Amino acid sequence: MGSSGGVERERSRGSAGGTAHLRLLAEAGLLAVVAVGVLLDSRSYPGSLAEGAPGPAFFPRLLALLLMGCAAWLAVRVAQPSPDFDAIRSRGNAASGSGAGRGARLGLGAAWIAAFLLAWPRVGTIVSTPLLVAGLMWLTGERSPLALISIPIAFAAFIYLVFMVALGVPLPAGF
Amino acid sequence: MSAFLDGLLTALQPGNLAALLAGSLLGVFAGAMPGLSSTVGLALVLPVTFALDPTPALLMMVSIYMAAEYGGSITAIAIGVPGSSPALATTFDGHAMTRRGEAGRALGISLFSSMSGGLLGTVLLVLALGPLSRAAIAFGPAEYFGLGVFGLSIVANLVGRDPFKGIVSALLGLLFFVVGLDVLTGAPRLTFGTTALMDGLGLVPMLIGFFAIAEALEAVSGRRGSASPRGGIAGALPKARELFGLWRTILRGSAIGGLIGAIPGAGATIASIVAWNEERRVSKAPERFGTGVPAGIAAPEAANNSCVGAAMIPLLALGIPGSASAAVLLGGLTVQGVAPGPLLMTERSELVYALYAGFVVAVLLMLAVGRLGIPLWTRVVRLRPSILMPLVVAISLVGTFSLRGNAADAWAALFFGLVGVAMLRGGYPLAPAVLGLILGPMIETNYRRALSLSSGSHSIFLESPISLVLLLLAAVSFAAPAIRRRVMSGRARAPEVGSDAHDNEPRQEERE
Numbered sequence: 001m002g003s004s005g006g007v008e009r010e011r012s013r014g015s016a017g018g019t020a021h022l023r024l025l026a027e028a029g030l031l032a033v034v035a036v037g038v039l040l041d042s043r044s045y046p047g048s049l050a051e052g053a054p055g056p057a058f059f060p061r062l063l064a065l066l067l068m069g070c071a072a073w074l075a076v077r078v079a080q081p082s083p084d085f086d087a088i089r090s091r092g093n094a095a096s097g098s099g100a101g102r103g104a105r106l107g108l109g110a111a112w113i114a115a116f117l118l119a120w121p122r123v124g125t126i127v128s129t130p131l132l133v134a135g136l137m138w139l140t141g142e143r144s145p146l147a148l149i150s151i152p153i154a155f156a157a158f159i160y161l162v163f164m165v166a167l168g169v170p171l172p173a174g175f
Numbered sequence: 176m177s178a179f180l181d182g183l184l185t186a187l188q189p190g191n192l193a194a195l196l197a198g199s200l201l202g203v204f205a206g207a208m209p210g211l212s213s214t215v216g217l218a219l220v221l222p223v224t225f226a227l228d229p230t231p232a233l234l235m236m237v238s239i240y241m242a243a244e245y246g247g248s249i250t251a252i253a254i255g256v257p258g259s260s261p262a263l264a265t266t267f268d269g270h271a272m273t274r275r276g277e278a279g280r281a282l283g284i285s286l287f288s289s290m291s292g293g294l295l296g297t298v299l300l301v302l303a304l305g306p307l308s309r310a311a312i313a314f315g316p317a318e319y320f321g322l323g324v325f326g327l328s329i330v331a332n333l334v335g336r337d338p339f340k341g342i343v344s345a346l347l348g349l350l351f352f353v354v355g356l357d358v359l360t361g362a363p364r365l366t367f368g369t370t371a372l373m374d375g376l377g378l379v380p381m382l383i384g385f386f387a388i389a390e391a392l393e394a395v396s397g398r399r400g401s402a403s404p405r406g407g408i409a410g411a412l413p414k415a416r417e418l419f420g421l422w423r424t425i426l427r428g429s430a431i432g433g434l435i436g437a438i439p440g441a442g443a444t445i446a447s448i449v450a451w452n453e454e455r456r457v458s459k460a461p462e463r464f465g466t467g468v469p470a471g472i473a474a475p476e477a478a479n480n481s482c483v484g485a486a487m488i489p490l491l492a493l494g495i496p497g498s499a500s501a502a503v504l505l506g507g508l509t510v511q512g513v514a515p516g517p518l519l520m521t522e523r524s525e526l527v528y529a530l531y532a533g534f535v536v537a538v539l540l541m542l543a544v545g546r547l548g549i550p551l552w553t554r555v556v557r558l559r560p561s562i563l564m565p566l567v568v569a570i571s572l573v574g575t576f577s578l579r580g581n582a583a584d585a586w587a588a589l590f591f592g593l594v595g596v597a598m599l600r601g602g603y604p605l606a607p608a609v610l611g612l613i614l615g616p617m618i619e620t621n622y623r624r625a626l627s628l629s630s631g632s633h634s635i636f637l638e639s640p641i642s643l644v645l646l647l648l649a650a651v652s653f654a655a656p657a658i659r660r661r662v663m664s665g666r667a668r669a670p671e672v673g674s675d676a677h678d679n680e681p682r683q684e685e686r687e
Contacts, residue, residue, distance in 0.1 A: 027601055031343065038350065038365065046362050050623075052631020056357035056364060059619045063350050070343050106396035106596065113388075113568065113589055121582060129569055136565030140395050151562055159573055167226035169577040 024078045031071035038064040109139050124174020125164070130156045179301075182528030185230060186536050194231035195533060198238025199540040203548065205239065205259075206246020208563065211390075212259035213243030217503040218386045219567065221379060221510070222574025229511040230529050236507050237483070237530065238537040240500055244443060244479045245289035245541055248472070249549075252281045261443035261479035264451035268464065268471030275467055279549075283413040284469050285476045286545045288425050292477030293538035295429035296436065296484030301531050303437070304520065307492040311517035316624035317635045321645030323617035326495040327610065328652035338656060340603045347598075348611020349618075351376045358620050371583050376591075378506045380575050380584045381612055384591025385605045386499065387571040392596050394564035417469065424454055424470045428477030436482030437489065442498045443479040450478035484534055491515050491527070494617070499606045502613060 038060050048055035116132040130152035137148055163169045185191060198220075205216025216239050224232035247262030252269035265285060272281035314322065327345060354365045355375025366372040428450040435446035454474035455464040464471050487504075489495045494515040496502040508515055513523060520527055575588040595605055629635035636642045 023601075034347075034350070038353075041365055041367070045357075045364060046360060048623075048627075049360055050627030052629070053623045053627035056360050056362045058623075060350070060353045060364060063346055063353065066346055067343070067350075070339070070346065073339065102396040106392055109392055109395035110589070110593055113572070117572070117582065117585055117589065120585075125573070129573065132572075133565045133569050136391075136395060136568055137561055140561040140564055141397075142559070142561035147562060151566075155566060155569060159569075162223075163573060163577060167223065167577070169226065170580055171573065171576065 021078050024074060028071045028074035028078070031067050031074065035064040035067040035071065038067075105139055109136060112136060112139065120174075121172045122174060125171040126156050126160060127174060129159055178524065178528045179531060181525070182530070182532035183535075185525065185529040186234060186532040190228075191231045191234050191529070191533070192536070194227065194235040195238045195537050195540055196544075198235040199242045199537065199544040200548075201235075202239035202242025203246035203249070203541070203544055206243030206262070207249040208558070211563075211567075212247075212500075213240050214386045214499040214503055215390060215567070216243050217500055217507070218383050219570055219574070221383065221503060221507055222570075222577045224507050225510055225577055229513055230526060232507060232511050233513070233526065233530060234533040234537070236504050237487070237533055238540065240504065241293050241480065241483050241534070241537045242541045242544065243500075244293075244483055245286060245476070245545055247479075248285040248289070248476055249282065252278055252285060252472070261447050261482070262475075263444060264447045264475035265472055267451065268466070268468050271465065271467035272469075272472070277467070280413045280417075280469075281467075281472055282545075282549055284418065284421065284472045286542060287413075287418045288421065288428065288473040288476040289480040289545075290538050290542045291425045292429045292432055292480035293483060293541065294535065295426075295477070296433055296481035297531065297534040297538070298484075299433040299437070299481070300484040300487050300534070303488045304492055304527070307488060308517045308520040311493055314517065314641065315639070316621040316628060317639045317642040318645065319617055320621040320625055320636065321639075321642035321649070322493060322495070323614045323621065325645045325649040325652065326493075326614045327618065328649040337602060340601070341607045344598060344603045344605065345607035345611040347603075348608035348613075349615045350611075351381065351608070352612045352615030352619075358616065359623060376587060376612070377584060378609075378612060379510060380587035381591045381609065382503050382506050383571045383575050384588040384593075385595040385609065386503070387567050388588055388592025389595030389599060389605070391564040391568045391571070392592055393599070394560045396596075413469075421469060421473045424473045425477040427453065427457070428474035429481040431474075432478030432481030433485045435478075436485030443482040443486075446482050447475035447479040450474040480538075487530075491519055491530075492517065496610070496613060499609060502606070502609045505613060 042057040042060045042064070045055065045057040045060075112135045113132070116128055116135075120128045133152040133155050134148050137151065142148060159171070164171055186195065201216055201220060202213065205211045205219070206213060217236055220235065220239060224235060227235070243259060244261055247257055247259035248265045248269060251257040251262040251265040252273055255266050255270035255273070257263045257266055269281045269285065272278065350365075352375070354372055356362065356366075356373055357364055363373060431450040431453060432443070432446040435449060436443065451464070451471060451474050454470050455461045458464065458468075458470065460468075486498055486501050490501045490505060492515075494505070496505045505515065513519070513526065571588060572585045576582060576585045598605060598608070625635050626633070636646060
């Protein structure tokens with residue numbers, strides 16, 4: 001029993017470690033992609049206007065090279081686990097928790113906000129902001145129908161009075 | 176003195192007084208709400224300040240900053256959860272007093288100490304800002320480059336446990352600055368042919384995205400606690416004699432807060448923990464600290480409020496924000512067309528004196544709002560995150576749009592919110608990225624200007640004594656955390672209470 005528990009723990013630790021490796025490799029890859037993108041874009045920049053002074057490409061290229069270095073360092077750290085790396089890895093795993101559900105909620109939240117930004121100019125502030133608030137409240141776990149209806153409506157009234165009437169901000173009116 | 180009185184009259188004008196009062200209310204609320212902080216409070220109110228004149232806008236922001244430092248202690252004392260990270264040390268003794276049924280006494284001590292610390296921090300600001308600004312007038316491109324690099328070296332102190340990730344974050348912030356038209360040649364950089372990116376990525380959408388939307392998205396995804404705090408306030412308030420009997424503690428805490436607050440990157444969290452630890456060290460009964468000792472509340476609360484005035488010294492004199500909250504304040508100043516730096520004292524002296532007086536009025540309003548509102552705040556802190564966070568997102572988006580009436584800014588805020596979430600999940604602190612975006616123009620533009628003046632010779636940075644000293648300081652600042660870690664790891668000793676406690680709040684620490 002004890003042995004079986006130990007194997008389970010090892011398996012779980014191995015799987016978590018693998019996920020952490022993948023995540024850190026993905027971070028390194030992303031940094032490298034950003035750096036390469038910056039280097040490619042900087043090819044089209046003009047030269048310097050003043051003699052001896054660096055042109056507009058100097059600073060982005062320097063940053064790109066530093067990011068490349070960071071990506072390489074991250075990859076090396078993944079390949080050579082150290083006590084420090086293990087600590088970071090375990091923190092990352094602890095923070096991940098039940099990642100899929102949280103990731104889905106985050107994605108839904110971001111998509112709902114993006115949908116609001118798309119609809120806002122067309123349907124106007126008074127209609128779209130209560131929908132934004134109600135949707136996010138529901139996603140955050142609010143299930144009280146009274147709260148889901150009254151708070152978004154009160155918020156829309158607040159936005160109308162403070163931003164549109166008191167501060168005179170021309171928020172999208174819609175339609 | 177007459178200039179200060181003029182400033183006081185300005186601060187007491189009805190519109191400015193209303194801004195200060197609104198700031199106090201919002202500040203206490205933001206500080207008291209777990210999940211919010213002075214930074215989030217300032218980011219949220221930033222769009223509202225666009226519609227105000229510079230003076231009320233700035234007064235409202237400093238009032239929020241000041242009141243939020245006190246507000247954090249309400250939840251720290253009532254429920255044992257710091258409303259914001261600078262109140263962490265207050266939980267040690269504050270909540271212990273609540274458990275003994277002395278919450279009213281603890282809140283009274285916290286409020287009086289916060290007020291005293293706030294006033295002493297303001298005195299430090301008044302004394303130090305003028306001389307530092309006068310010294311900075313002699314700065315040219317080489318000196319400003321040195322200053323920018325020194326400012327960036329603050330990253331080394333803002334990075335938390337993993338310096339590598341802090342450096343990556345700062346590099347990303349510098350890269351965000353590159354997007355847009357090059358200041359010296361007008362060449363588009365990293366715009367990918369999009370006209371929407373020609374103006375660059377704005378500081379305000381970044382601040383709102385990082386500190387408000389990212390926080391709210393984390394709550395939506397369930398990574399922030401969704402349970403509403405429970406607890407209550409009871410017990411008599413402290414007697415005046417007891418409060419004045421703490422004057423030595425308050426003075427020590429304020430001095431520590433003023434000193435640490437004026438150092439960019441150190442911040443109120445560190446100051447309050449150091450003040451608590453120092454108070455325990457000098458106490459005749461150090462073993463009682465953590466069990467509900469009044470001095471254990473007075474020291475950290477005086478320190479974190481003293482930090483507010485002190486943190487304005489590098490911000491106003493040099494344009495270097497030393498904390499995330501100061502960075503948001505800088506964003507507010509920039510939007511108002513106020514350029515912090517050595518010329519601020521001469522070109523906008525009326526604003527500076529109004530600010531001095533505004534600090535004093537803000538502290539007094541904080542006292543009134545804090546004292547009268549104790550029953551209200553204990554109800555407010557029970558507001559559910561499922562209600563609060565969606566409202567934070569909506570106000571952030573509407574506010575960002577209000578900046579220029581441009582939907583692209585709201586999209587940018589969402590983009591930075593998602594980037595912020597990704598960075599937090601990867602363990603990359605946000606503050607260095609903000610610092611990178613702010614200091615990028617100072618570093619690049621002055622580096623290129625200095626080299627064009629010297630025909631490409633780097634000796635210009637070493638020939639100027641100011642530049643040389645700043646670059647040496649930057650080198651020390653970059654290396655200090657690594658050296659400190661090495662020294663600490665070399666010593667086999669028990670961890671100190673303060674450092675333990677600090678380690679409990681890595682994410683809050685990153686934000687502040």
